[in-house]
Structure formats: C-alpha cells, structure tokens
Amino acid sequence: MSAxxxxxxxxxxxxxxxxxxxxxxxVLLLAGLYGIYRAFDGTEQWTWQKWEPFFGTVIAxxxxxxxxWTDYALPGLLATVEAAALAMLFALAFGLVFSAARLSDHRxxxxxxxxxxxxxxxxxxxxxIFFLSYGGFWVxxxxxxxxxxxxxxxxxxxxxxxxxxxxxxxxxxPKGQSEAAYSLGLVKSQVMRMILVPQAxxxxxxxxxxxxxxxxxxxxxxxxxxxxxxxxxxxxxxxVFGNVVPTFFVLALIYIVINATLTLIAHLLKxxxxxxxxxxxxxxxxxxNTAAAGLGDGGGVAA
Amino acid sequence: MDVFSDxxxxxxxxxxxxxxxxxxxxxxxxxxxxxLLLAACRVSPVPVxxxxxxxxxxxxxxxxLTLIILFCFFGLYSAVGVEFSDDIHVNNYWLAVTGxxxxxxxxxxxxxxxxxxxxxxxxxxxxxxxxxTFAQNLRLIILPQAMRSVVAPLGSIVIALTKNATIAGVIGxxxxxNAMKTLIEARGDQTIAIFAVFxxxxxxxxxxxxxxxxxxxxxLAVRR
Numbered sequence: 001m002s003a004x005x006x007x008x009x010x011x012x013x014x015x016x017x018x019x020x021x022x023x024x025x026x027v028l029l030l031a032g033l034y035g036i037y038r039a040f041d042g043t044e045q046w047t048w049q050k051w052e053p054f055f056g057t058v059i060a061x062x063x064x065x066x067x068x069w070t071d072y073a074l075p076g077l078l079a080t081v082e083a084a085a086l087a088m089l090f091a092l093a094f095g096l097v098f099s100a101a102r103l104s105d106h107r108x109x110x111x112x113x114x115x116x117x118x119x120x121x122x123x124x125x126x127x128x129i130f131f132l133s134y135g136g137f138w139v140x141x142x143x144x145x146x147x148x149x150x151x152x153x154x155x156x157x158x159x160x161x162x163x164x165x166x167x168x169x170x171x172x173x174p175k176g177q178s179e180a181a182y183s184l185g186l187v188k189s190q191v192m193r194m195i196l197v198p199q200a201x202x203x204x205x206x207x208x209x210x211x212x213x214x215x216x217x218x219x220x221x222x223x224x225x226x227x228x229x230x231x232x233x234x235x236x237x238x239x240v241f242g243n244v245v246p247t248f249f250v251l252a253l254i255y256i257v258i259n260a261t262l263t264l265i266a267h268l269l270k271x272x273x274x275x276x277x278x279x280x281x282x283x284x285x286x287x288x289n290t291a292a293a294g295l296g297d298g299g300g301v302a303a
Numbered sequence: 304m305d306v307f308s309d310x311x312x313x314x315x316x317x318x319x320x321x322x323x324x325x326x327x328x329x330x331x332x333x334x335x336x337x338x339l340l341l342a343a344c345r346v347s348p349v350p351v352x353x354x355x356x357x358x359x360x361x362x363x364x365x366x367x368l369t370l371i372i373l374f375c376f377f378g379l380y381s382a383v384g385v386e387f388s389d390d391i392h393v394n395n396y397w398l399a400v401t402g403x404x405x406x407x408x409x410x411x412x413x414x415x416x417x418x419x420x421x422x423x424x425x426x427x428x429x430x431x432x433x434x435x436t437f438a439q440n441l442r443l444i445i446l447p448q449a450m451r452s453v454v455a456p457l458g459s460i461v462i463a464l465t466k467n468a469t470i471a472g473v474i475g476x477x478x479x480x481n482a483m484k485t486l487i488e489a490r491g492d493q494t495i496a497i498f499a500v501f502x503x504x505x506x507x508x509x510x511x512x513x514x515x516x517x518x519x520x521x522x523l524a525v526r527r
Contacts, residue, residue: 004346004348004427005419005420005422005423005424005426005427005445006346006348006419006427006437006440006441006445007348007437008431010348014348018348018349018350021349021351021352022349022350022351025349025351025352025355026351029351029355039383040383042383043382043383043384045382045383118506118510119502119506122462122466122505122506122508122509122510122513123466123502123505123506124466124467124469124479124480124505125466126469126470126472126480127469127479127480127483127498127501127502127505130480130483130484130487131483131487131494131498131502134484134487134488134494135487135491135494135495135497135498137491138487138491138492138494138495139494139495213365217365217366217367217368218367219367220367220368220369220370221367221369221470223369223373223473224369224472224473231367231369231370231373235373238377244377244378244381244382245378245382245383248370248373248374248377248378251370252362252366252370252374255365255366255367255370256361256362256365256366259364259365259366260361260365263365
C-alpha cells in the first residue's frame with residue numbers, strides 16, 4: 001500500500017505481522033465462504049439441474065425449449081436500457097431547466113423551482129410510480145402504462161438530483177469568469193451560455209455518468225408494477241426451472257457488470273477532467289459533494 | 304380529504320409511516336455497525352481484509368435494492384430457509400432489514416473511507432513524529448477529523464435509506480407505498496389528496512433531516 005494516513009511504511013516486523021494476519025483472515029474468509037456454500041448446498045442450490053438453464057437451451061416442464069439468455073435476459077435487459085436511457089434523457093432536460101430556473105434573478109421563478117426540486121428529491125421513486133400506475137386513471141382519465149410510470153417517476157427524481165448538481169457546478173465556477181464576461185458587455189443569458197455552462201459541464205460529466213448507475217438500478221422498481229425489465233423477465237426463469245438462488249446470482253452479476261463498467265467510465269472521465277485542468281478547485285469540490293450525495297442516493301432511492 | 308376521516312384509513316396511514324421509521328431505525332443502526340467494520344477492513348494493512356471490504360462494496364452498491372430485498376425473501380427465506388420469526392409479518396420485517404442494511408452498509412463504508420482519506424497525510428506524519436502510537440494517532444488525530452467530514456454524506460445516506468424503506472413493500476411489509484396503493488385502490492376519486500398526504504409526509508420528515516445534517520456538517524467542518 002502506498003502512503004497511508006493510518007500507517008507508517010511497514011518495516012520488517014510489520015510486514016511479517018501483516019503476512020501472518022493475511023493468512024489468518026484468509027483462512028477465516030474461506031471458512032465463511034464454505035459455510036455459505038454449505039448452507040446453500042443443504043437446500044441443493046448448486047445442482048447442475050438448477051444451473052443448466054444458464055448454459056444453453058433447456059426443455060422446460062411443459063415441453064417447450066427455453067433459453068434463459070435469448071428468452072428472458074436479453075429482452076429484459078433491452079427493456080431496462082430503454083427505460084433507463086429515456087429517463088436519463090428526460091432527467092437531463094429537467095435538470096438543465098430547473099438548475100437554470102433556480103439560478104434565475106427573478107424570485108417568482110427561483111422560489112417555485114426550488115420547491116419543485118426539493119419536493120421530488122424527498123419523495124421516494126416508488127411512491128411516484130405507484131401514484132402514476134394506480135392513480136393515473138383517476139388523475140389523467142387514462143391508465144398510465146408501466147413503462148411510462150417508471151420513466152416519469154425516474155425522470156422527476158433524477159432530474160431534481162441533477163438540477164442540484166448542475167446548480168452547484170455553475171455556482172462553483174470562479175466569480176472572476178462571470179465578472180469578466182459582464183465587463184465585456186455580455187448579457188446574462190450569454191454569460192450563462194458561453195462562459196458558465198461550458199466550464200461547469202465538463203466537470204459535471206462524471207456526475208452524470210454516476211447518476212446513470214442510479215437510474216439503471218432504479219429501473220428494477222419496474223418489477224413491482226409489472227414492467228417487463230430485467231428483474232421481472234429474469235424471475236420467469238425460476239418460475240419455470242425452480243432455480244431461485246442461481247437466477248438471483250446471475251441477475252445480480254448482470255447488473256454488477258454493467259454498473260461497475262459505468263462507474264469505471266465515470267472514474268476515468270473524472271481523472272481526465274482533473275488532469276486537463278478543466279476543473280478549477282471550486283467545481284471539483286462541488287462535483288465531489290454531489291457525487292457523495294449521489295452515492296447516498298444510490299439508493300437512490302431506490303435502489 | 305374525507306378519505307382520512309375514516310379512522311381505519313387514518314390508522315393505515317399512521318402505521319405505514321411508523322413502519323418506515325422502524326425499518327429506517329433498525330437498518331441504519333445495523334448498516335452503521337456493518338459499514339464501520341467494512342471501512343476498517345478497507346483501510347486495514349491486511350490485503351485479504353481490504354479485498355473483503357472492496358468486494359462487499361462493489362457487490363452491493365451495483366445491485367438494485369429491489370433485487371436484494373427480493374433475494375432476502377425468495378432466496379434466503381423460501382429457498383434456503385433462513386427464518387427470523389414464526390410470525391410472517393415479523394419475519395418479513397427482519398428480512399427487509401437484512402437487505403436494507405447489507406445494501407446501505409456499502410455506502411456507509413465508502414463514506415467513512417473517504418472521510419479518512421480527507422485527513423491530510425501531514426497530520427498523521429506529525430503525530431507519528433511526536434511519538435504517538437497507532438491507537439493514539441487513530442483516536443486523537445485521525446478519527447476526530449474524519450468523523451466531521453463524514454457527517455454530511457451520512458446524512459444523505461439516512462435520507463436515501465428512509466426512502467429506500469418503501470421498497471420493503473415488495474415482500475409484503477406494510478409500509479407507506481403499499482398503504483398509499485391500498486388507499487388509492489379503495490378511493491380512486493381522491494387519488495391526488497392521498498398522494499399529496501403521503502408525499503408531503505416524506506417531505507416533512509426528510510427536508511428537516513437534510514437541513515439538520517448540513518447545518519451540523521457546517522458547524523463541525525474542519526477549517527483548512
């Protein structure tokens with residue numbers, strides 16, 4: 001390990017101690033993993049019969065050939081990506097409009113925009129989705145399809161989070177930038193468009209990609225309102241094959257691979273932005289703050 | 304608004320939010336303990352422990368909470384037979400708490416780890432130069448500074464956890480989103496009033512918590 005705030009560079013004795021501890025904890029870890037293995041083994045979760053559906057086409061109980069990947073996972077993944085992409089697009093638009101509104105010079109624009117953003121950040125996405133799915137008929141006179149309740153629910157929540165992130169990014173651009181622009185005779189909309197937004201946008205790119213992870217995970221809420229995304233489609237596998245535990249492991253793995261890739265991209269973008277010096281200290285701090293908040297939200301609400 | 308003048312409906316609403324608070328309370332406590340342990344692993348000098356911490360964080364942070372909570376029910380309970388209580392409601396509550404805590408602990412761990420990383424290296428070097436032992440260094444120099452910068456992210460995590468508690472409804476825990484659904488199905492003509500009451504209750508619960516945590520974080524912030 002390189003320089004750590006906690007430890008000095010290890011000397012011979014510390015290195016020996018760390019090696020001994022490594023062995024001890026490795027043994028404990030293996031014992032723990034073996035315990036988990038046995039717990040699942042006791043209920044026959046590792047039998048080939050339960051894992052076979054993930055390695056090719058299998059004849060189901062009703063005599064139909066079923067392929068987990070082409071019948072369930074890929075259509076589900078497509079629906080997940082579709083909902084996530086559309087929600088992200090709308091959320092970006094929402095975030096842009098509301099961050100601009102919150103930075104407005106007019107009180108009657110700024111205050112309502114702030115209320116809207118605070119409201120949607122505090123309401124769980126699932127509550128929004130239920131409101132649209134079950135109450136949509138009464139409010140709009142027509143049933144809201146599961147796809148749209150997921151997309152709209154995700155848009156309002158993530159749009160509000162992005163609005164705050166964009167606002168923080170713009171506020172963090174050094175004051176001299178806008179002062180210089182005004183003194184050159186630019187008007188407010190020009191200062192925003194030509195000076196502040198371009199500088200804030202670059203440091204906001206990693207934040208946007210991180211938020212995409214939140215959106216992608218939250219599409220799994222579609223399961224609850226019967227939107228056929230990855231979670232719901234995947235669950236058909238254990239309805240057919242009775243392999244609950246293996247199915248959950250495979251589904252989790254799919255989500256983890258996608259989200260870890262997105263997180264890696266966000267990380268690389270951030271490093272590139274830092275290296276190029278496109279971020280000044282202020283925007284960097286703002287991006288770090290919003291990223292931390294985004295982390296917490298990773299749950300994002302949901303999930 | 305007369306949907307809430309029916310005592311049964313009012314009780315459903317109150318109970319559902321008490322359930323949200325119970326889920327949040329138990330899960331935040333467990334997540335804090337587990338997150339602290341994981342953070343200790345992630346910053347330890349032992350590679351195996353660092354791998355355990357990192358593995359947990361990457362596993363749980365990248366998985367949808369819906370999947371985790373469904374797994375607690377269909378996987379841990381139905382398939383493997385993990386059971387907390389004979390009472391199905393109590394059992395579902397603890398299964399949901401298990402999922403929420405395991406998920407949230409990953410975020411707590413990262414918050415604490417990044418808090419430790421905000422302490423400048425010079426602080427620890429100066430402490431060691433003064434002859435402080437590892438335990439003294441941790442107790443007197445690093446943790447007091449790290450804990451201050453962890454307050455704000457922990458606040459965001461508690462807020463997210465409270466909202467995430469609604470997902471426990473997916474395994475039948477009688478929390479707010481399920482109660483709202485029940486009321487809308489019974490009294491669709493008052494959908495907007497019902498949604499407004501539930502949504503504004505969350506706003507009333509969480510906006511003060513958010514402001515409280517950021518005020519506290521500002522007060523405690525280390526000026527550098």
